[in-house]
Amino acid sequence: MGSFQAFAACLLMSIPFGFESMPAQSALSGKLRTEHFVIRYRPGSRAGASVDRTAHLAELEYAEIVAKLELAGRVADDKPFELYLYDDLPELAAITGVRGTGGYSSGRESHVPWDNDQTRKHELVHIVVAAMDRTGKEKRNIFFAEGLANSALGFVHGVPVHAVAAYELQRKTLPKLESLTSHPDFYRFLKENPGLNAYDVGGSYFLYLLESHPPSKVMDYYHGLDIQTALGVSLEEAEAGWHARLTAFPMRPALRTLLSQRRGDGGAFTKRKRFVPQELPADVLGEADSWTSVISAGEPIDEVSTWTIGKDLVTGKNPSGGDWSHVEVPGDAHGDCVIRIRAKAGPECWGLKVRYGPGCEAILLGQGAFIYTPKGGVAHTDSIRLAPGRHIDIALRVRNGHAEMYVQGNLLLEADLKLEPSRIGFGLVGGTATIKGFAFRDLTSEKGPKK
DSSP states (O other), X not given: OOHHHXXXXXXXXXXXXXXXXXXXXXXXXXXXXXXXXXXXXXXXXXXXXXXXXXXXXXXXXXXXXHHHTTOTTTSOOSSOEEEEEESSHXXXXXXXXXXXXXXXXXXXXXEEETTOXXXXXXXXXXXXXXXXXXXXXXXXXXXXXXXXXXXXXXXXXTEEHHHHHHHHHHTTOOOOHHHHHHOSOHHHHHHHSTTOOHHHHHHHHHHHHHHHSOHHHHHHHHTTOOHHHXXXXXXXXXXXXXXXXXXXOOOOHHHHHHHHHHHTOOOOOOOOOOOOXXXXXXXXXXXXXXXXXXXXXXXXXXXXXXXXXXXXXXXXXEOSSSOOEEEEOOSSOBOSEEEEEEEEEOTTOOEEEEEETXXXXXEEETTEEEEEETTEEEEEEOSSOOOTTSEEEEEEEEETTEEEEEETTEEEEEXXXXXXXXXXXXXXXXXXXXXXXXXXXXXXTSOOOOO
């Protein structure tokens, strides 16, 4: 079985073999009762530390499943469902004896790692729909169970289930629906088709049915009623409609690359652009004599840092942790301009910024570059990050309400903002930094970009 398909199958496998609940009840003696669940965990465990979050999410997911599948009044609720939480898969295997699975369900019980939200929701679908009465006599294989559970997810490992089936249809390897729904041993079918992600294919089929028919009728079909009686279509007509949905599915190029890699067909993502330090573009840089150095004119406006301001050098030390401190040029506010600092971050420095008042800040952190306003971030990229010990060149051009952030001479971010003339400055958070250049270039006589 292909590596991804094998992982997905193991992650979401639902039917245990050699399962006994008593060892789990004994080991997972901690209990939290909610409206619909008894949640079990080992006292003192990592799973136990997060049980309140799990309880909250389980109830939300139960309500979502019941609403999406129109199960109100159709699920036996005479006793609670049981959700067993484990610290990790080795603990699950050691306690239950069930191996080679990322989580499983039986009857009204689910056994999952505490930190896998996707698996938990998948397994909850199994135990909720299993609590319904059968509506017909037709046999159903595991394709139905796994397909319905993945349809409730919609996205598995971040990928739309429709995309997986659409890719198979495009490469002419999507199995006939009759073979998927009638195979007597679905796990043997998986082994016979090692490159096929049949769980997501099933998820796509059932998602199509839920998009095209009343969910309550789809559940009648799921629980044994023949498709013609339940949905008013033949299996061949359902397959044709499903294929039409897949043919119309919009496939992003990067998603196609991912699916091609998973299927073993090759393909590669585009490489991230490497930012090579360079001088600012000519229209930003202007003439050398158009810059005004204001490094010695700056004044601290916060008390969280110790600043030493000299003629050609500013050093700052910020021991406060998460609080920014700023140096501003006093006097009149500036209109359109370019503001630039050249700095070196110390080993514990978290971030540096160029500031056009509080209304527009160009920030470089270890997480990436940002343009910030008082309402929060308006632009972000992680293509370049603050590196302590590295010489950094940050410039902010503000023109006609349009802000541009440059790092190492490269244009990284842009944003349209409503700005008033503001004082200019720079800032520091965490550790130390040395500012070796702080200057601005007036642009009030230049026209800004077209809106």
